[in-house]
Amino acid sequence: TAAGTEASPELREEYAELVDEVARHQVAYHQKDRPLITDAEYDQLVHRLRKIEAEHPELASADSPTQQVGGAPSEAFAPVDHLRRMYSLEDLFSPSELRTWYDRAVASLEKQRPGEQPRWLLELKIDGLAISLLYRHGELVRAATRGDGTTGEDVTHNVRTIGDIPHRLSGTNHPEELEVRGEIFMPSEAFEAFNQTLIDAGKTPLANPRNAAAGSIRQKDPAKTAQRPLSMFVHGLGARSGLEPTSQHDAYETLAAWGLPVSPYTAIVDTFDEIQDYLDSYEQKRHDLLHDIDGVVIKVDDFAQQRSLGHTSRVPRWAAAYKYAPEEVTTRLLDIREHV
Numbered sequence: 001t002a003a004g005t006e007a008s009p010e011l012r013e014e015y016a017e018l019v020d021e022v023a024r025h026q027v028a029y030h031q032k033d034r035p036l037i038t039d040a041e042y043d044q045l046v047h048r049l050r051k052i053e054a055e056h057p058e059l060a061s062a063d064s065p066t067q068q069v070g071g072a073p074s075e076a077f078a079p080v081d082h083l084r085r086m087y088s089l090e091d092l093f094s095p096s097e098l099r100t101w102y103d104r105a106v107a108s109l110e111k112q113r114p115g116e117q118p119r120w121l122l123e124l125k126i127d128g129l130a131i132s133l134l135y136r137h138g139e140l141v142r143a144a145t146r147g148d149g150t151t152g153e154d155v156t157h158n159v160r161t162i163g164d165i166p167h168r169l170s171g172t173n174h175p176e177e178l179e180v181r182g183e184i185f186m187p188s189e190a191f192e193a194f195n196q197t198l199i200d201a202g203k204t205p206l207a208n209p210r211n212a213a214a215g216s217i218r219q220k221d222p223a224k225t226a227q228r229p230l231s232m233f234v235h236g237l238g239a240r241s242g243l244e245p246t247s248q249h250d251a252y253e254t255l256a257a258w259g260l261p262v263s264p265y266t267a268i269v270d271t272f273d274e275i276q277d278y279l280d281s282y283e284q285k286r287h288d289l290l291h292d293i294d295g296v297v298i299k300v301d302d303f304a305q306q307r308s309l310g311h312t313s314r315v316p317r318w319a320a321a322y323k324y325a326p327e328e329v330t331t332r333l334l335d336i337r338e339h340v
């Protein structure tokens, strides 16, 4: 649905500036772990970019930030090519966007696999850093960040310092090659305590658990990472030669049996109303959890159905992230109210 009118010179200029600005924030956030603006502010810039691209597809180029996963890997680490690509997630910012996405997924599944209803795997969207762990015959041989989805950064030495991540899987019959995907995070309580020690030592506290996790994993010296309280929960699989689970939650059960950490918050549901209930209930509880979240991830559970729905160049069509309204805004509103 191309636009009727051609983009004005002003709009072209705004677009070019936005592309630069978003790219600059991606570097600050993904490579330097030092965001210059809040996530909500960043999401607004991207939203504006997408809007212009939707109205004027002729402006959008393949290197637009809307077409890419994260940022380029930093040169401070050795590059690692993922065996299977890592994706980002489509963001949904309102119940009506969720409804549209849900209806589209159900309709497209009905078209490709008539009579099949998806079951939904619901997970919290952990505010941390994506990681891919490569196990060969049950042995952890490499850990890499997502990077641009194709090439990540080798952070094996740092990841080996995280107690929750097994160096060797328990049990037997492990796949020849297995890429376990998950999120590394700093648990909320540990983050508070760690920041307190920094404050007591007269140092600058870390901005938030997400940046703390990302900054901790991307240290040059593993001894520094080892001092940081980090955890991980599994949220997906990449390459898996010799492992044939039928669904994602099946896979989690197998991984848990091998000693990998899986989230206690996962649920499986059948209906849209149940998805809505899960969203509402965790929005209430979001400050009483083991880790920070910025939303909920909704996934089609069945692997055959996932394969039928496939991916775009940036995101899977079988999963989406529902983002809760940003809390920064609430805080600011409260601040303003305090002053009136």
Ligand code: NAD
Pocket: 025, 026, 028, 029, 030, 035, 036, 037, 038, 039, 040, 042, 043, 069, 070, 087, 088, 089, 091, 123, 124, 125, 126, 127, 128, 129, 130, 131, 146, 182, 183, 235, 236, 294, 297, 321
């Ligand atoms: P994203 O973080 O919105 O979603 C994709 C990621 O979610 C996955 O790669 C995965 O690591 C993670 N995730 C967490 N829990 C998951 C689960 N249960 N299942 C699957 N995946 C799960 O997208 P993104 O492309 O990584 O980055 C965009 C995010 O980064 C936005 O929130 C944006 O606001 C923020 N950002 C902020 C700035 C800034 O300047 N403040 C700059 C760039 C990006």
